[in-house]
Amino acid sequence: xxxxxxxxxxxxxxLVTACYLAxxxxxxxxxxxxxxxxxxxxxxxxxxxxxxxxxxxVSSLFRPEIMRDLELSKHGLQILPYEGGAVFQxxxxxxxxxxxxxxxxxxxxxxxxxxxxxxxxxxxxxLRFCRFIRPMLMRTPPDPSSFRPRDLAELMWLARxxxxxxxxxxxxxxxxxxxxxxxxxxxYFESPVIKGYLAVSxxxxxxxxxxSPGSAYVLLHHYMGDVDGNVGAWGFAxxxxxxxTRALTASLQAAGGEVRTGxxxxxxxxxxxxxxxxxLANGDEIAGRxxxxxxxxxxxxxxxxxxxxxxxxFVRRVKAFKIRGSSGKLNIALDAAPVFPAxxxxxxMIRGDLHFTDxxxxxxxxxDDWKAGHYSRDxxxxxxxxxxxxxxxxxxxxHFMSCFVQYAPPKIEGRAWTDxxxxxxxxxxxxxxxxxxxxxxxxxxxxxxxxxxxLEAEVGLxxxxxxxxxxxxxxxxxxxxxxxxxxYRSPIRDLWMCGSSTHPGGGVMGAxxxxxxxxxxxxxxxxxxxxxxxxxx
Amino acid sequence: xxxxxHFRTPLRHTPFHPRTASANRLNRWGPWAGCMTxxxxxxxxMEYTAIRNAASVYDLCPMVKYRVTGPDAADYLNRLxxxxxxxxxxxxxxxxxxxxxDGKLLDDGTLFRHGPEDYLICCQERHLPWLLDSAQGFDVxxxxxxxEIAALSLQGPCSASVLAAAGLDVxxxxxxxxxxxxxxxxxxxxxxxxxxGDLGYELWMTPDQALPFWDHLFAAGAxxxxxxxxxxALDLARIEAGFIITNMDFVPAHQALRExxxxxxxxxxLGWMIDWEKGNxxxxxxxxxxxxxxxxxxxxGLDVPGNVSAEGSILYHDKKHEAGFVTAAAWSPAxxxxxxxxxxxxxxxxxxxxxxxxxxxxxxQYVKLMLPVRVVERPFYNPARRRAMxxxxx
Ligand SMILES: Cc1cc2nc3c(=O)[nH]c(=O)nc-3n(C[C@H](O)[C@H](O)[C@H](O)COP(=O)(O)OP(=O)(O)OC[C@H]3O[C@@H](n4cnc5c(N)ncnc54)[C@H](O)[C@@H]3O)c2cc1C
Numbered sequence: 001x002x003x004x005x006x007x008x009x010x011x012x013x014x015l016v017t018a019c020y021l022a023x024x025x026x027x028x029x030x031x032x033x034x035x036x037x038x039x040x041x042x043x044x045x046x047x048x049x050x051x052x053x054x055x056x057x058v059s060s061l062f063r064p065e066i067m068r069d070l071e072l073s074k075h076g077l078q079i080l081p082y083e084g085g086a087v088f089q090x091x092x093x094x095x096x097x098x099x100x101x102x103x104x105x106x107x108x109x110x111x112x113x114x115x116x117x118x119x120x121x122x123x124x125x126x127l128r129f130c131r132f133i134r135p136m137l138m139r140t141p142p143d144p145s146s147f148r149p150r151d152l153a154e155l156m157w158l159a160r161x162x163x164x165x166x167x168x169x170x171x172x173x174x175x176x177x178x179x180x181x182x183x184x185x186x187x188y189f190e191s192p193v194i195k196g197y198l199a200v201s202x203x204x205x206x207x208x209x210x211x212s213p214g215s216a217y218v219l220l221h222h223y224m225g226d227v228d229g230n231v232g233a234w235g236f237a238x239x240x241x242x243x244x245t246r247a248l249t250a251s252l253q254a255a256g257g258e259v260r261t262g263x264x265x266x267x268x269x270x271x272x273x274x275x276x277x278x279x280l281a282n283g284d285e286i287a288g289r290x291x292x293x294x295x296x297x298x299x300x301x302x303x304x305x306x307x308x309x310x311x312x313x314f315v316r317r318v319k320a321f322k323i324r325g326s327s328g329k330l331n332i333a334l335d336a337a338p339v340f341p342a343x344x345x346x347x348x349m350i351r352g353d354l355h356f357t358d359x360x361x362x363x364x365x366x367x368d369d370w371k372a373g374h375y376s377r378d379x380x381x382x383x384x385x386x387x388x389x390x391x392x393x394x395x396x397x398x399h400f401m402s403c404f405v406q407y408a409p410p411k412i413e414g415r416a417w418t419d420x421x422x423x424x425x426x427x428x429x430x431x432x433x434x435x436x437x438x439x440x441x442x443x444x445x446x447x448x449x450x451x452x453x454x455l456e457a458e459v460g461l462x463x464x465x466x467x468x469x470x471x472x473x474x475x476x477x478x479x480x481x482x483x484x485x486x487x488y489r490s491p492i493r494d495l496w497m498c499g500s501s502t503h504p505g506g507g508v509m510g511a512x513x514x515x516x517x518x519x520x521x522x523x524x525x526x527x528x529x530x531x532x533x534x535x536x537x
Numbered sequence: 538x539x540x541x542x543h544f545r546t547p548l549r550h551t552p553f554h555p556r557t558a559s560a561n562r563l564n565r566w567g568p569w570a571g572c573m574t575x576x577x578x579x580x581x582x583m584e585y586t587a588i589r590n591a592a593s594v595y596d597l598c599p600m601v602k603y604r605v606t607g608p609d610a611a612d613y614l615n616r617l618x619x620x621x622x623x624x625x626x627x628x629x630x631x632x633x634x635x636x637x638x639d640g641k642l643l644d645d646g647t648l649f650r651h652g653p654e655d656y657l658i659c660c661q662e663r664h665l666p667w668l669l670d671s672a673q674g675f676d677v678x679x680x681x682x683x684x685e686i687a688a689l690s691l692q693g694p695c696s697a698s699v700l701a702a703a704g705l706d707v708x709x710x711x712x713x714x715x716x717x718x719x720x721x722x723x724x725x726x727x728x729x730x731x732x733x734g735d736l737g738y739e740l741w742m743t744p745d746q747a748l749p750f751w752d753h754l755f756a757a758g759a760x761x762x763x764x765x766x767x768x769x770a771l772d773l774a775r776i777e778a779g780f781i782i783t784n785m786d787f788v789p790a791h792q793a794l795r796e797x798x799x800x801x802x803x804x805x806x807l808g809w810m811i812d813w814e815k816g817n818x819x820x821x822x823x824x825x826x827x828x829x830x831x832x833x834x835x836x837x838g839l840d841v842p843g844n845v846s847a848e849g850s851i852l853y854h855d856k857k858h859e860a861g862f863v864t865a866a867a868w869s870p871a872x873x874x875x876x877x878x879x880x881x882x883x884x885x886x887x888x889x890x891x892x893x894x895x896x897x898x899x900x901x902q903y904v905k906l907m908l909p910v911r912v913v914e915r916p917f918y919n920p921a922r923r924r925a926m927x928x929x930x931x
Binding site: 064067068072073078079080081083099100227228229230238388389390391392396397531534535 | 579583586589590591694695698702761762843844845868870871872873874918931
């Protein structure tokens with residue numbers, strides 16, 4: 001039989017695309033190389049009784065319009081907001097973050113009265129940028145070199161968005177897109193620990209340091225989501241991030257779609273310049289009227305399509321696409337909750353994110369190691385204990401700890417990671433936590449360590465880049481993944497892209513998958529049932 | 538001279554007040570049935586999340602309670618209420634409502650049958666004169682016992698686990714059943730009931746058991762993140778569950794100033810409760826006539842596009858003619874959808890060409906939205922764990 005669409009990869013974007021297509025009446029099949037689904041939104045039980053969020057661990061970007069369209073609530077998805085966080089300072093102090101505005105202001109004032117009041121202005125300015133960028137997430141970028149009516153209309157729309165801003169705001173926007181987060185924060189704040197905390201979102205998943213130009217935009221990418229209208233807030237998926245892809249799979253199956261796991265695509269079949277299906281590693285062939293790749297752009301075109309089928313310029317651009325890995329992760333099963341003596345008794349911060357990097361300088365030193373081809377000797381870690389809120393991931397009283405780590409390079413001093421490197425990376429991270437939480441290591445039952453090597457091998461993320469390509473300005477909007485191919489199409493007819501390599505980029509957001517489905521359906525002259533983007537209130 | 542000091546403390550403190558007061562970080566209180574109740578303890582989002590994710594505790598003491606006893610208790614309640622109280626088994630609970638002679642709602646509530654001749658009515662409004670007058674000719678006693686019972690509502694997917702940790706094994710308790718359990722040398726009653734549309738229990742005790750029980754419950758529930766919740770969070774959950782509240786979604790006939798305000802059970806989506814076969818009951822004749830002629834109003838659940846809550850909005854047919862009004866609305870965190878409960882003229886109950894006009898507040902300025910709505914089933918949110926047997930253990 002011939003499917004209307006074969007989707008390569010059961011990452012959340014592939015599943016989102018598949019769901020929309022199936023709901024519009026297409027016969028779809030999702031093919032996943034692993035025995036499990038989810039890509040980087042995955043939850044596996046690697047230690048008995050403990051469910052991990054093996055890659056992504058918090059949700060904010062995932063568009064509520066998609067959750068609603070695809071009835072993910074009915075299929076079991078629940079997003080849980082979490083409470084604030086803390087940065088531990090060398091020397092025993094801390095900076096706390098609270099959901100309560102007044103508590104937060106008073107906490108910031110302990111560090112700087114000026115910064116406490118500046119924070120509101122800063123938050124307003126960032127929210128302005130969010131309001132600008134949000135409507136673009138759920139639209140196909142226009143092709144600036146095309147004269148087709150739709151492209152012209154979309155370009156006009158973009159121009160109107162810009163035109164609606166004052167001259168001052170336009171200048172601010174351009175500055176913000178091109179600045180380093182360090183310079184940007186210096187314009188508002190004086191306290192090193194407050195700046196150290198706020199800079200975090202600018203480096204997550206990025207091979208940039210906080211002092212690199214362009215890092216400010218990355219911050220915006222992490223702020224433009226929301227949890228139930230709280231812009232910039234993050235939450236957990238109940239049951240781990242895999243709950244998102246589990247709910248998507250259930251929604252897909254309810255709409256008649258299929259998912260095949262356990263054997264990956266070896267080759268995308270191309271005949272007369274058109275994609276006609278896929279050939280799996282186990283030899284199976286699956287025919288499809290179109291093939292939609294959820295893999296990153298490099299993997300799709302450099303590994304699974306024969307180069308002779310592609311224009312040379314396209315291949316050159318794909319090769320040049322920046323996809324450098326910068327992150328690693330530790331997933332830890334804990335016998336008991338860790339204790340952080342710096343925190344006051346009963347403080348809610350333990351239910352939020354915990355950091356040890358108390359200044360931008362320290363963060364930048366970590367990046368220096370990455371540039372030299374080594375993982376950071378004093379890494380930045382985003383430590384979270386989802387089980388402080390989510391009761392479903394471990395037995396009561398036990399905990400799952402997720403540690404997102406920067407920086408970790410794709411290669412160690414130019415050569416591949418070895419097991420010894422990986423163990424060294426692990427110990428560096430564990431020791432850092434232990435130094436703020438004595439006795440922590442004694443509570444560790446199991447650790448899953450993921451360096452860019454494991455991320456590439458398991459999830460298929462080239463070079464271990466968590467966003468399927470860096471979120472720098474040269475690789476965004478109509479330049480993502482490469483100029484001329486931002487509309488989810490490729491040089492090969494009927495071969496499409498729907499992963500995070502495409503606009504608007506990485507994170508568990510679903511927007512690339514949704515936009516790709518919209519384009520596929522438009523071309524097939526089918527009407528999608530899709531909500532328009534919600535307003536930012 | 539008397540020792541009267543009511544005017545200094547017009548709102549009664551419930552037996553849990555020492556605990557709820559110390560937990561109420563924001564001092565955000567509101568009156569409910571003459572009691573001081575927490576609207577929010579500190580963070581409405583986290584309190585709501587406790588209902589859907591873990592275990593939440595709501596102080597239920599202000600609920601008005603009447604005990605009905607005597608050989609004619611079942612007959613009396615069957616005359617009074619629209620549902621069949623005689624069919625309610627001992628140890629059972631049901632949701633019910635009662636009307637005036639015109640078939641207009643006076644209140645809705647839960648009825649607990651503690652013994653063959655022993656019932657408890659739990660409701661929102663006060664009805665003693667009506668209940669006593671209706672008792673004429675029946676061998677029953679009706680007593681207002683609101684202050685003799687202290688009650689907590691424990692709701693959330695971990696509630697059965699928390700009770701088990703507290704030494705109260707409720708795994709055999711089916712939805713709408715209750716049982717007695719030993720506690721600290723005495724007993725408490727637990728019913729598998731609630732107002733959240735989730736797994737949950739209501740815990741009934743005497744006022745002197747209140748504080749020791751609270752402490753015991755919170756100690757046992759700590760590993761599951763048990764949390765006291767205020768009315769704001771509960772209201773959000775009840776909207777998701779599609780439940781109505783007297784004086785919020787309809788005006789009880791005994792309080793209505795305007796004659797067109799009262800609504801019948803048929804008009805409020807409670808027609809399914811009416812037992813037409815059980816013999817005469819108050820309002821029966823009027824309700825039969827309404828059934829034959831058709832109702833004027835209908836209660837509907839609405840799905841509203843976008844992310845703006847439609848609270849207090851007016852509904853239009855074809856964007857032009859008024860068709861009804863929203864009585865409760867919210868952005869539902871569970872559904873990621875904007876939902877509303879509304880009264881509409883019965884001919885619009887199908888929802889065809891129905892629009893809602895929302896005034897959305899954007900930095901001190903209202904923006905007018907006219908959005909097409911869809912009539913959808915209530916409950917909006919209906920997780921399987923609500924009814925699962927045995928109850929989910931987390
Ligand atoms: C460690 C880590 C932490 C992160 N933390 C967060 C976070 O907290 N919050 C957040 O929002 N985002 C986070 N991200 C980013 C986010 O998870 C990703 O951007 C997103 O999940 C990518 O989704 P996708 O569907 O585009 O692609 P992927 O998830 O990469 O899916 C691609 C799929 O294709 C499959 N595949 C690959 N090759 C083949 C083949 N040959 N045949 C068949 N199938 C194949 C893969 O196995 C995979 O399932 C994190 C990512 C990582 C790695």
